[in-house]
Amino acid sequence: MARVVVLGAGISGHTAAAFLRKKLSKKHEVVVISPSAYYEWIPSNIWVGVGRMKQKQVRFKLDKVYKRWKIQFHQAKAISIHPEGNAEHKKAFVKSVYSTGDQQGQEFVVEYDYLINATGPKLNFEATEGLGPGKNSHSVCSSSHAVESWNALKQIFEAAERGEHKKILVGTGHGSATCQGAAFEYTLNIAAEAKRRKILDKLDITWITNEYELGDFGMGGAYIKQNGYVVPTKVFTESILAEFGIKWIKRAGVYKLEPGVAHFELLDGTKDSIEFDFSMLIPAFAGSGITAFGKDDEDITAKLFMSNGFMKVDADYTPKEFEEYSVEDWPETYQSPEYENIFAIGIAFAPPHPISKPMKSVNGTPISPAPPRTGMPSGVTGKTTALNIAAKIEYNRSEIAHKASMGRMGAACIVSAGYGLFNGMAATMTVNPIVPDWENYPKYGRKINYTVGEMGLAGHWMKLSLHYMFLHKAKGYPFWWLIPE
Amino acid sequence: MKTNPKVYYEEAYPPVPLGFVRFMRKFFLWQLFRFFVLNYKVMRIVAYGHS
Ligand SMILES: Cc1cc2nc3c(=O)[nH]c(=O)nc-3n(C[C@H](O)[C@H](O)[C@H](O)COP(=O)(O)OP(=O)(O)OC[C@H]3O[C@@H](n4cnc5c(N)ncnc54)[C@H](O)[C@@H]3O)c2cc1C
Numbered sequence: 277m278a279r280v281v282v283l284g285a286g287i288s289g290h291t292a293a294a295f296l297r298k299k300l301s302k303k304h305e306v307v308v309i310s311p312s313a314y315y316e317w318i319p320s321n322i323w324v325g326v327g328r329m330k331q332k333q334v335r336f337k338l339d340k341v342y343k344r345w346k347i348q349f350h351q352a353k354a355i356s357i358h359p360e361g362n363a364e365h366k367k368a369f370v371k372s373v374y375s376t377g378d379q380q381g382q383e384f385v386v387e388y389d390y391l392i393n394a395t396g397p398k399l400n401f402e403a404t405e406g407l408g409p410g411k412n413s414h415s416v417c418s419s420s421h422a423v424e425s426w427n428a429l430k431q432i433f434e435a436a437e438r439g440e441h442k443k444i445l446v447g448t449g450h451g452s453a454t455c456q457g458a459a460f461e462y463t464l465n466i467a468a469e470a471k472r473r474k475i476l477d478k479l480d481i482t483w484i485t486n487e488y489e490l491g492d493f494g495m496g497g498a499y500i501k502q503n504g505y506v507v508p509t510k511v512f513t514e515s516i517l518a519e520f521g522i523k524w525i526k527r528a529g530v531y532k533l534e535p536g537v538a539h540f541e542l543l544d545g546t547k548d549s550i551e552f553d554f555s556m557l558i559p560a561f562a563g564s565g566i567t568a569f570g571k572d573d574e575d576i577t578a579k580l581f582m583s584n585g586f587m588k589v590d591a592d593y594t595p596k597e598f599e600e601y602s603v604e605d606w607p608e609t610y611q612s613p614e615y616e617n618i619f620a621i622g623i624a625f626a627p628p629h630p631i632s633k634p635m636k637s638v639n640g641t642p643i644s645p646a647p648p649r650t651g652m653p654s655g656v657t658g659k660t661t662a663l664n665i666a667a668k669i670e671y672n673r674s675e676i677a678h679k680a681s682m683g684r685m686g687a688a689c690i691v692s693a694g695y696g697l698f699n700g701m702a703a704t705m706t707v708n709p710i711v712p713d714w715e716n717y718p719k720y721g722r723k724i725n726y727t728v729g730e731m732g733l734a735g736h737w738m739k740l741s742l743h744y745m746f747l748h749k750a751k752g753y754p755f756w757w758l759i760p761e
Numbered sequence: 762m763k764t765n766p767k768v769y770y771e772e773a774y775p776p777v778p779l780g781f782v783r784f785m786r787k788f789f790l791w792q793l794f795r796f797f798v799l800n801y802k803v804m805r806i807v808a809y810g811h812s
Contacts, residue, residue, distance in 0.1 A: 511775060511776065514771075514774070514775035515776050515777060515778075517775070518772050519777050519778060523771075524771060652807070686806030687806070688806060688807075698787070698789070699787070701787075704803075706802055706803060706806055708806050726805065726806060728799060728802050730799075731778075732786040732787070732795055733786060733787050733789075733792040734792040734793070734795040735799065737792075737796050738799060738800065760804075760807045760808075761807070
């Protein structure tokens with residue numbers, strides 16, 4: 277009997293657990309440890325944040341699904357990994373702490389044969405003074421945050437409906453934040469919703485970003501084919517903002533928030549501030565903060581994790597200049613170089629370096645996006661890792677057959693810009709690969725024939741169908757495995 | 762007082778769509794066609810993403 281422990285039940289961890297259960301015979305155990313009782317389809321939080329979806333539409337309780345799949349579920353937070361065991365436990369184990377019920381706060385240990393770290397990002401609000409829910413800004417990074425955002429935004433809309441002018445600030449809340457796509461999507465949805473309510477002229481909406489140029493999205497921007505031209509995503513993105521009358525501030529690292537004011541530094545070193553009545557700013561991301569200990573209980577966290585808390589995998593972490601970045605630096609098996617039975621997937625793995633060119637202001641403040649890790653690579657790495665572990669357990673395979681590199685994988689980014697079956701709108705963008713491959717595609721860094729960039733109702737239908745399809749899949753409804761990641 | 766035209770600022774430069782483009786973005790039949798085209802393009806990317 278082998279036991280596979282999955283830490284985290286987000287997009288990557290839940291996908292991995294589902295495929296492990298499907299591929300492994302019943303004598304093997306799959307255990308999931310995650311602090312929330314729910315699975316959340318995070319991309320739809322945007323619609324919760326503008327009041328077009330309810331929280332219950334974007335999440336469901338995991339216990340029923342795991343009971344049906346015969347997966348053991350602990351609603352708990354992993355705190356440390358002990359890959360060599362210790363004096364008490366011969367086998368490798370994970371220590372966790374229950375996050376609910378009578379056992380809340382109680383620590384427990386689960387031994388493992390294989391471990392998947394799928395703990396996603398820690399929303400590092402603390403990295404920016406005054407940032408985050410409960411302080412001076414809102415977030416849509418979890419559905420609960422999105423509910424709070426909507427409650428605050430609703431009041432802004434109501435004030436605008438009474439004829440008051442209001443200022444809205446959306447974007448990145450730290451010089452090294454990522455997830456520009458989600459924040460951009462939220463800006464457009466606020467504008468679209470305001471337009472529907474006929475109050476757009478009462479709102480002064482500003483998009484603030486750490487990107488060098490708009491449309492960078494943490495992947496160094498991209499070129500897309502549009503109306504017979506090859507167009508940089510900068511033009512595409514700016515055009516959408518201009519159409520909605522949204523202003524922007526780029527090359528900005530937000531470093532402090534006070535009630536109604538955001539302070540930022542620009543790449544040229546100047547410092548400025550902007551007032552707002554409502555703001556949603558994405559924080560910097562860090563790893564989940566799990567530690568690691570060796571056989572003699574010595575701290576080996578630095579052996580498994582980078583200093584930012586993300587787990588080291590089969591990437592090339594040699595420090596390099598931007599000009600030397602290569603797709604070969606990116607991981608493809610997500611296996612720890614130290615322990616071959618440990619894997620890190622989704623956002624939990626440490627990328628080798630950014631994709632966008634790292635930049636610092638004249639004062640030395642880093643102001644450029646961290647690499648994005650979107651839903652598709654998270655699902656794909658979840659599935660491939662599950663298949664690799666299942667092959668090891670069931671067929672004793674030593675080699676890793678299933679590989680998935682962000683240097684070969686494409687991404688479809690559907691940026692919602694309004695909700696409604698006949699009035700909805702979304703910008704559909706595709707890039708392939710995610711990490712530009714300048715060796716194989718010297719002109720544009722990517723396969724230009726695989727790109728799209730267009731606004732339209734069709735994009736909204738796609739985004740909506742993805743919402744229903746991925747929730748169908750996550751709930752394990754009939755033929756769930758036929759739905760690709 | 763007459764104010765100068767709003768130029769020489771970032772937001773003044775990007776292309777903005779005119780009526781026909783905006784109409785086609787919501788024209789049901791055209792969008793239905795685009796829905797299938799876009800799905801095909803996305804599926805092409807999904808299919809070759811991993812081995
Ligand atoms: C608002 C928003 C919109 C987005 N929209 C899109 C989109 O349209 N398309 C797209 O492709 N991507 C989108 N993304 C990105 C996408 O949501 C992420 O890529 C994806 O969620 C990452 O999956 P993950 O499994 O790595 O992390 P998560 O989904 O964050 O899951 C991490 C899991 O680990 C758990 N966990 C945390 N700490 C611990 C611990 N110590 N022990 C155990 N468990 C732990 C968490 O509770 C959670 O269940 C969006 C992101 C945001 C924030």
